[in-house]
Amino acid sequence: MNTSLNYAYYPGCSSTGTSIEYDMSSRAVCAALDIKLNDVPDWSCCGSTPAHTVDHSLSSALSARNLNQVASIGMDSCITPCPSCLANLKTATHRMEDEAFRNKVNKLLDKPADTRVSTKSVLQILVEDYGIENIRKKVVRPLKGLVVGAYYGCILNRPAELMQFDDSEHPMAMDNIMEALGATVVPFPLKVECCGASFGIPRKDVVMRLSGKLLDTAHAIGAKALVTACPLCQMNLDMRQNQINHANGSHHNIPIFYFTQLLGLALGLTEKEMGMNKLCVSPRTLLDAMANEETIKEKAA
Amino acid sequence: MPVLEGKELRIVGFLCNWCSYGGADTAGVGRFNQPTDLRIIKVPCSGRIDPLFVVKALMNGADGVLVSGCHPRDCHYAEGNFYARRRLEIMHKFLPILGYEPGRFEYTWVSASEGQRWQQVVTSFTEQIHKLGPAPKIVGPEASDTLSLMQAAL
Amino acid sequence: MKVININSSYNSEFVKEVEEESGQKLNLCYQCGKCTAGCPYTDEYDICVSQIMRLTQAGQKETVLKANSLWLCATCESCTARCPNQIDVARIMDVLRHMARREGYGGTGRVKTFWDSFLSSVKNNGRVFEVGLLVNYISHTGRFWTDIDLGPTMLPKGKIHFKPTEMQGKKEVEKIFMRFKEESAK
Amino acid sequence: MKIGVFVCHCGSNIEATVDTAAVAAAAREFPGVVFATDTMYTCSEPGQDEIVDAIKEHNLGGVVVASCTPRMHEQTFRRTVERAGLNKYLFEMANIREHVSWIGKDREANTNKSVDLVRMATEKLLRNRALHPKKFTINKRVLIIGGGVAGIQAALDCADGGLEVVMVEKTSTIGGKMAKLDKTFPTVDCSSCILGPRMVDVAQHPNITLYAYSEIEEIKGYVGNFEIKVKKKATYVDWKNCTGCGICMEKCPSKKATDTFNEEIGKTTAINIPFPQAIPKKAKIDPAFCTMLKKGKCGICAKVCPSGCIDYEMKDEFITEKVGAIVTATGFDLFDWTVYGEYGGGRYPDVITSLQYERMLSASGPTGGHIKRPSDGKEPKNVVFIQCVGSRDKSVGRPYCTGFCCMYTAKQAILTKDHLPQSQSYVFYMDIRATGKLYDEFTRRAMEEYDTNYIRGRVSMIYPKGDKLLVRGADTLMGTQVEVDADLVVLAVGAESSAGASELAEKLRISYDSYGFYMEGHPKLKPVETNTAGVYLAGACQGPKDIPSSVGQGSAAAAKVLGLFSKDQLESDPQVSIVDIKRCIGCGKCIQTCPFGAIKEIDFRGMVKADVIETICQGCGICTSTCPQGAVQLQHATDNQILSEVNALCQF
Amino acid sequence: MKFQKELKDSIRKALPELDVVIGWCGSFDPLHATPHFIRREEDIDKLEIGPLSVHNLATYLPGLRSKKVGIVVKGCDSRSVIELLQEKLIDRENVTIFGFPCTGVVDQAKIKKALGHVGNVQSCDISDKSVVVVVGDQAHSLKLSEMLADKCHSCRYPDAIISDYFVGDKIGDAVPAKADYEALETFEKLSIPERFGYWLKELDRCIRCYACRNACPLCVCRDHCAAESRDPHWLSQENNVRDKLMFQVIHAYHLAGRCTECGECQRACPVDIPVLMLKQQMNKEIRDIFKYEAGVDPEATPPLLSFKMEEENITEKDW
Numbered sequence A: 001m002n003t004s005l006n007y008a009y010y011p012g013c014s015s016t017g018t019s020i021e022y023d024m025s026s027r028a029v030c031a032a033l034d035i036k037l038n039d040v041p042d043w044s045c046c047g048s049t050p051a052h053t054v055d056h057s058l059s060s061a062l063s064a065r066n067l068n069q070v071a072s073i074g075m076d077s078c079i080t081p082c083p084s085c086l087a088n089l090k091t092a093t094h095r096m097e098d099e100a101f102r103n104k105v106n107k108l109l110d111k112p113a114d115t116r117v118s119t120k121s122v123l124q125i126l127v128e129d130y131g132i133e134n135i136r137k138k139v140v141r142p143l144k145g146l147v148v149g150a151y152y153g154c155i156l157n158r159p160a161e162l163m164q165f166d167d168s169e170h171p172m173a174m175d176n177i178m179e180a181l182g183a184t185v186v187p188f189p190l191k192v193e194c195c196g197a198s199f200g201i202p203r204k205d206v207v208m209r210l211s212g213k214l215l216d217t218a219h220a221i222g223a224k225a226l227v228t229a230c231p232l233c234q235m236n237l238d239m240r241q242n243q244i245n246h247a248n249g250s251h252h253n254i255p256i257f258y259f260t261q262l263l264g265l266a267l268g269l270t271e272k273e274m275g276m277n278k279l280c281v282s283p284r285t286l287l288d289a290m291a292n293e294e295t296i297k298e299k300a301a
Numbered sequence B: 001m002p003v004l005e006g007k008e009l010r011i012v013g014f015l016c017n018w019c020s021y022g023g024a025d026t027a028g029v030g031r032f033n034q035p036t037d038l039r040i041i042k043v044p045c046s047g048r049i050d051p052l053f054v055v056k057a058l059m060n061g062a063d064g065v066l067v068s069g070c071h072p073r074d075c076h077y078a079e080g081n082f083y084a085r086r087r088l089e090i091m092h093k094f095l096p097i098l099g100y101e102p103g104r105f106e107y108t109w110v111s112a113s114e115g116q117r118w119q120q121v122v123t124s125f126t127e128q129i130h131k132l133g134p135a136p137k138i139v140g141p142e143a144s145d146t147l148s149l150m151q152a153a154l
Numbered sequence C: 001m002k003v004i005n006i007n008s009s010y011n012s013e014f015v016k017e018v019e020e021e022s023g024q025k026l027n028l029c030y031q032c033g034k035c036t037a038g039c040p041y042t043d044e045y046d047i048c049v050s051q052i053m054r055l056t057q058a059g060q061k062e063t064v065l066k067a068n069s070l071w072l073c074a075t076c077e078s079c080t081a082r083c084p085n086q087i088d089v090a091r092i093m094d095v096l097r098h099m100a101r102r103e104g105y106g107g108t109g110r111v112k113t114f115w116d117s118f119l120s121s122v123k124n125n126g127r128v129f130e131v132g133l134l135v136n137y138i139s140h141t142g143r144f145w146t147d148i149d150l151g152p153t154m155l156p157k158g159k160i161h162f163k164p165t166e167m168q169g170k171k172e173v174e175k176i177f178m179r180f181k182e183e184s185a186k
Numbered sequence D: 001m002k003i004g005v006f007v008c009h010c011g012s013n014i015e016a017t018v019d020t021a022a023v024a025a026a027a028r029e030f031p032g033v034v035f036a037t038d039t040m041y042t043c044s045e046p047g048q049d050e051i052v053d054a055i056k057e058h059n060l061g062g063v064v065v066a067s068c069t070p071r072m073h074e075q076t077f078r079r080t081v082e083r084a085g086l087n088k089y090l091f092e093m094a095n096i097r098e099h100v101s102w103i104g105k106d107r108e109a110n111t112n113k114s115v116d117l118v119r120m121a122t123e124k125l126l127r128n129r130a131l132h133p134k135k136f137t138i139n140k141r142v143l144i145i146g147g148g149v150a151g152i153q154a155a156l157d158c159a160d161g162g163l164e165v166v167m168v169e170k171t172s173t174i175g176g177k178m179a180k181l182d183k184t185f186p187t188v189d190c191s192s193c194i195l196g197p198r199m200v201d202v203a204q205h206p207n208i209t210l211y212a213y214s215e216i217e218e219i220k221g222y223v224g225n226f227e228i229k230v231k232k233k234a235t236y237v238d239w240k241n242c243t244g245c246g247i248c249m250e251k252c253p254s255k256k257a258t259d260t261f262n263e264e265i266g267k268t269t270a271i272n273i274p275f276p277q278a279i280p281k282k283a284k285i286d287p288a289f290c291t292m293l294k295k296g297k298c299g300i301c302a303k304v305c306p307s308g309c310i311d312y313e314m315k316d317e318f319i320t321e322k323v324g325a326i327v328t329a330t331g332f333d334l335f336d337w338t339v340y341g342e343y344g345g346g347r348y349p350d351v352i353t354s355l356q357y358e359r360m361l362s363a364s365g366p367t368g369g370h371i372k373r374p375s376d377g378k379e380p381k382n383v384v385f386i387q388c389v390g391s392r393d394k395s396v397g398r399p400y401c402t403g404f405c406c407m408y409t410a411k412q413a414i415l416t417k418d419h420l421p422q423s424q425s426y427v428f429y430m431d432i433r434a435t436g437k438l439y440d441e442f443t444r445r446a447m448e449e450y451d452t453n454y455i456r457g458r459v460s461m462i463y464p465k466g467d468k469l470l471v472r473g474a475d476t477l478m479g480t481q482v483e484v485d486a487d488l489v490v491l492a493v494g495a496e497s498s499a500g501a502s503e504l505a506e507k508l509r510i511s512y513d514s515y516g517f518y519m520e521g522h523p524k525l526k527p528v529e530t531n532t533a534g535v536y537l538a539g540a541c542q543g544p545k546d547i548p549s550s551v552g553q554g555s556a557a558a559a560k561v562l563g564l565f566s567k568d569q570l571e572s573d574p575q576v577s578i579v580d581i582k583r584c585i586g587c588g589k590c591i592q593t594c595p596f597g598a599i600k601e602i603d604f605r606g607m608v609k610a611d612v613i614e615t616i617c618q619g620c621g622i623c624t625s626t627c628p629q630g631a632v633q634l635q636h637a638t639d640n641q642i643l644s645e646v647n648a649l650c651q652f
Numbered sequence E: 001m002k003f004q005k006e007l008k009d010s011i012r013k014a015l016p017e018l019d020v021v022i023g024w025c026g027s028f029d030p031l032h033a034t035p036h037f038i039r040r041e042e043d044i045d046k047l048e049i050g051p052l053s054v055h056n057l058a059t060y061l062p063g064l065r066s067k068k069v070g071i072v073v074k075g076c077d078s079r080s081v082i083e084l085l086q087e088k089l090i091d092r093e094n095v096t097i098f099g100f101p102c103t104g105v106v107d108q109a110k111i112k113k114a115l116g117h118v119g120n121v122q123s124c125d126i127s128d129k130s131v132v133v134v135v136g137d138q139a140h141s142l143k144l145s146e147m148l149a150d151k152c153h154s155c156r157y158p159d160a161i162i163s164d165y166f167v168g169d170k171i172g173d174a175v176p177a178k179a180d181y182e183a184l185e186t187f188e189k190l191s192i193p194e195r196f197g198y199w200l201k202e203l204d205r206c207i208r209c210y211a212c213r214n215a216c217p218l219c220v221c222r223d224h225c226a227a228e229s230r231d232p233h234w235l236s237q238e239n240n241v242r243d244k245l246m247f248q249v250i251h252a253y254h255l256a257g258r259c260t261e262c263g264e265c266q267r268a269c270p271v272d273i274p275v276l277m278l279k280q281q282m283n284k285e286i287r288d289i290f291k292y293e294a295g296v297d298p299e300a301t302p303p304l305l306s307f308k309m310e311e312e313n314i315t316e317k318d319w
Helices: A020-032 A048-054 A056-072 A083-095 A099-106 A122-138 A173-180 A204-220 A231-239 A241-248 A259-266 A284-300 B020-029 B051-059 B080-098 B115-132 B143-153 C012-022 C034-038 C049-057 C061-066 C078-082 C089-102 C110-125 C130-141 C148-157 C170-185 D020-027 D045-058 D070-083 D097-101 D107-126 D149-160 D191-204 D247-251 D291-295 D300-304 D354-361 D405-419 D439-448 D501-508 D547-564 D589-593 D622-626 D639-649 E004-017 E041-046 E075-086 E108-115 E182-187 E192-204 E211-215 E241-254 E264-268 E276-290
Strands: A006-009 A036-039 A077-080 A118-121 A147-150 A225-228 A256-258 B011-016 B038-043 B064-069 B105-109 D003-008 D033-039 D062-067 D091-095 D135-137 D141-145 D164-168 D208-211 D214-222 D225-232 D317-323 D325-328 D332-334 D351-353 D382-389 D424-429 D453-456 D459-465 D468-475 D480-486 D488-493 D495-497 D535-537 D569-571 D577-579 D599-604 D607-612 D632-634 E020-026 E033-038 E069-073 E095-099 E121-126 E130-135 E138-143
Touching: A020 A036, A020 A122, A020 A256, A020 A259, A048 A056, A048 A083, A048 C089, A048 C110, A056 A083, A056 A099, A056 C170, A077 A083, A077 A122, A083 A118, A118 A122, A122 A173, A122 A259, A147 A173, A173 A259, A204 A231, A204 A241, A225 A231, A225 A259, A231 A241, A231 A256, A231 C148, A241 C148, A256 A259, B011 B020, B011 B051, B011 B115, B020 B038, B020 B064, B020 B115, B020 D070, B020 D097, B038 B115, B038 D107, B038 D639, B051 B064, B051 B080, B051 D639, B051 E241, B064 B080, B064 B115, B080 B105, B080 D622, B080 E192, B080 E241, B080 E276, B105 B115, B143 D639, C012 C049, C012 C089, C034 C049, C034 C078, C034 D459, C034 D468, C034 D480, C049 C061, C049 C089, C061 C089, C078 C089, C110 C130, C110 C170, D003 D020, D003 D045, D003 D107, D020 D033, D020 D062, D020 D107, D033 D045, D045 D062, D045 D070, D062 D070, D062 D107, D070 D091, D091 D097, D091 D107, D097 D107, D107 D639, D141 D149, D141 D317, D149 D164, D149 D191, D149 D208, D149 D325, D149 D547, D164 D214, D164 D225, D191 D208, D214 D501, D225 D325, D247 D300, D325 D501, D325 D547, D351 D354, D354 D405, D354 D488, D382 D405, D382 D468, D382 D480, D405 D424, D405 D439, D405 D488, D424 D468, D453 D468, D468 D488, D535 D547, D577 D607, D589 D599, D589 D622, D622 D632, E004 E020, E004 E041, E004 E069, E004 E095, E020 E095, E033 E041, E069 E075, E075 E095, E108 E130, E108 E138, E182 E276, E192 E241, E211 E241, E211 E264, E241 E276, E264 E276
Parallel strands: A006 A036, A006 A077, A077 A118, A147 A225, A225 A256, B011 B038, B011 B064, B064 B105, D003 D033, D003 D062, D062 D091, D141 D164, D141 D325, D164 D208, D325 D535, D351 D488, D382 D424, D382 D488, D424 D453, E020 E069, E069 E095
Antiparallel strands: D135 D569, D214 D225, D225 D317, D332 D495, D459 D468, D468 D480, D577 D632, D599 D607, E020 E033, E121 E130, E130 E138
């Protein structure tokens, strides 16, 4: 196994607030797997969707500043948990291959953009660099009895030419990880459907409709929980689940995990380390049921 | 008539009859615009092309030479382009020692259906030659006389 | 319904500009509708995305840039991912938004206000300050009840901070915005 | 040599961007040119007459025509000069249309370039010699590759015309795709009722030898005299004695074999006859599923076979056949639609292909003609048809229109209503291509009489919702997204070139396009010829085709073969290599590199020399570029001819 | 030389069966040797081998094809013999090969350069280390190693690879003192336009005597050489650099995959044009692309007369 995995780590803005448990669990999981993370020093916002709706050079400049910060610590390989940050950083690198565009971006920056840095998601390096089989070997507390669906969101794998990871219509990375962790994975048909993204504040109705459909589908296929890899998706499905129930007259009570949380749990890390208490829809019952299953098995043994 | 001063350079193409000449026709039928520098000499097969034709063209003042045949395995004569590939590659690597830039001569494969590829090849080869500029010329007062003698003797 | 004269209403400059800025060739679109078929926001759109494509192709600048749809696209990329002609439709939507901003269209939508609040938060703090962003958004829209219901759940979870995280390079970020403003003014 | 130059306007095709009069004027200054003019349509009758007159009037020894590509009209003009008494090789063409006027609009540059090309042609012509063909005898047998409807038609027409026919079919029965169809459009008549008798004709025709379950291993030779090596794949059943009784199939315990004939809708037995009307109706064993062949245990079929024809030791067999012409009718395959992840990528059992649906509709199919959902065997109520799956889609590398899906989809929608009157069909389409006799009327009937709901737009996504499939598409005419709850989704999967098409093309030495479809000699004027003499095309191997077109092309190919064989001898192309015996030093390098074995060693006054066998030489010229001293020269493309062209272009 | 007698004995033994044996003997002055055609027993005594045996005698073989010929070869010469055998330009049964271990031959051009004008040479003594030339009563002692031909420094085949009689002890695998193609590598430091200028300047003094071709053991076309032919008419007979250079390219290309770098072309050039370099360039490419070396295996197929469906070392241009 490659023990020398070493990356620059870009947490993204939501890690300081609404997706703090994603950040916590990502860091803890990497530490547990001997994957070294080097925080990008003094990182700033990538600009997210709003920046590229204003201008592509502005968006790329905001990303490029961070790519330069990565290069400043002598690294060229950066990872981030957040698909939106990922898309922005990757798009910037890709577009700046064009000289005219790069010059335009450089005009906005203090120092010219370093285009050597490549960015991947935490999910991608876990699957491709660390390897699912190696993860499987590290499982100490299998997720027995957990029936889970994997929801990837719209931009983790799209467009395929840019993201270069997994299948853009039918991604399997998280399904495979969950399977390796011992969970029962039910195929989620709307893996890459949009949840409503950042419209939660300005157009809550849209999120209610789109995320509501996702929850309805999860319920219909018998998933007791969903795993995600995206702070926006998780926030829409978890934090707004009550609002959705209210708006749609539904009664969902589906915990929405970050995949890193369940991964950490299976690796033997504590619920607290995984920030399980930060989830709005309480996973308590599910987690207890799992623990129960474990004890039954131990007793049987 | 010489090339159009300042506008064109002298580019000679040797194309096999079955694939590339047809590919150039297909490009024409599709009205795929191309630079006008290239003049095509049709030969039955890329295997017919003696690499010395390439040198001869350059020494006679061509600025670029392009050879195109059927894709490997698709030769109408089964093996011609396989021989051509070896022989042309040798000459391709040899020309720089004589003082011709490596990009003056290229060889490639274009099938009869690949009109668009042909357009792409011609366009980028012509650009490449224009980037290199005119090839070094062997000048001498005897030049034009020699040529007429040559043609008369053939 | 409006009857239009297809040649006199055709704005060739507009078509050229969209093609240049997006790097996409509009004539590749053959109106199969697959973008619309996959677009999760069609429900909210006033003009569906395939018709945005058609109107753009037809040089109908005014109609396109006025469309509400531009401000409801979340760049989920499903149009781009599935276009049989490999047109980056999402990028075209982006470019149309840029043009709409430049030309002063669509300034009233809540989504745009939210995006603007987001960016001003980044400009001021270097990173997004979620509470600040919300406050800014509310002050611009007067929608005081926005997500007020989430407060009681979120507060105890330590996810809400009333101060932005400090970063040293926030001036650098601000400069990016300033320079962008200068460059755009040119 | 006195040369006449004719610069063609080609209407405005050339004249619009080339000053043909200026080209003719420039040509008058070239060495040897005594006459030059520009003409409106050189290939027309008056145009050709002008050439004939000029040859006579100016006593011309050679003619240059600057016009279209020689691939278009070289033969035409060669006949013209022959008419005026010149040898047809004392003619050259300058291609100023495809290579000049059609690829650029700069009139000055084009005119200039045309002058160069004409100069080149005249310089070459000055060095042309009269060439005379040799005659050789031919083998009047024809090979048909592929036993689909196009191949069957070609075979029967050739055989009825008195030719001996060898047919080679890859699978164990002829019939091709058509045999799998339930009904045909636009008549909705039973496919096997019209094809079946013709299949029987093939089996019974005294002039036809059929090799089923066989493939082409090697092709040697040239027009008139091909030598074909056929691989008869091991069937493990002695076909001489097999009566097709089917007892082996009944008793075979291995019932999980892939049923390719039924498009894997069901399973078949390891020993099987693909369908009751198969020709030849003989059993073969699929070694991947036969327990006896895999593990050496079982042997039931051998025990039950009443004629004792099971032979587990059977090996592939190779047979050599000599023929004079070849008709390629290798058909098409279906596009592998599972690349469409958004349609489930093959994960949803109730999303099937149109050909699978066809097998389902067929009374002799695995469901006995009942439409049943593969997932639960229930009859569907809402059936959604999606067109252009793997057609007109650049993103999957299939930008072309398959051409017949619109029609079969309409047919399947009609049949669906016939089978299940309570059902409702929906068709997602982009355009309806119904350009054949009674075709548009047929699609209209699907809508008007059978209430098929046609929705104009592509489908973006299919996903399961309960026990139904949710089909999310667009209705671009309404301008919105639409969803349909479907019980069954049928994909109108497009056609692609058949597997192995390019490998076969390499053996045949014919060209194919980037999709693997074979190139015809000329898109309009030589639709069944190839650029390799003696090799003809029939059916969908040349491009997707429906049944009438395939049959038409099969007959056309047969007519071409019959025409070729109407002479007892063929003329060889005199553009062959000849050895200058004085200059040859007998090093044998030409013999070593000739791909055709057309050069042999001879003894000339005690010295070793090379000699070209003219009827075998194909005129590639590899020998000429191999011989260091140029002792072997390819006629009509000699070193001096090519050098004169180089000198004409590159004048220091 | 120590095995000279042994060699003479071998020739004496074989001569009755042969029409002629070709070796070397003294020439017009003590500094030069010349090819020696032994037809009668008494001719044998004049045979001399040593560092002056510079000529590649294989050049004579194709012209004597119908005769029974013996030939004395150095290691490098033997490669030419192999090449001629491989190309079926001579017949093995008609050729008797006498090999000896060669320790190098002198480059007359280097001696000439070291001595300045070489007038009447009175004597020339060559030992293991030195060449002592007496000219005009003055003795010049030159280091042998510095006088050896360039090819000897990079020689990997000092012993004849193929022989019927081998005299003396084989040297075995020699480790070349210098890498191949040093001259070429130096030349490659010139810019592309400089190279073009270089060849024009060098070829300008060519007198079209074709000594280079006549000395080449593999120029077997002789009277039918493309240089003087009108069909095909590759070259004019004019005095211009273009045709002179073109001929050198023709020569180099016609030798691609065949040339054993015996250096006879360059040695024979009366105006010292470095024509070997062009052939070396071809050879270098042949070696790099096809991993092939001419003149070591009579059964091999030269690379330009064969092909592979997939060429490992040819990367084609990507448009």
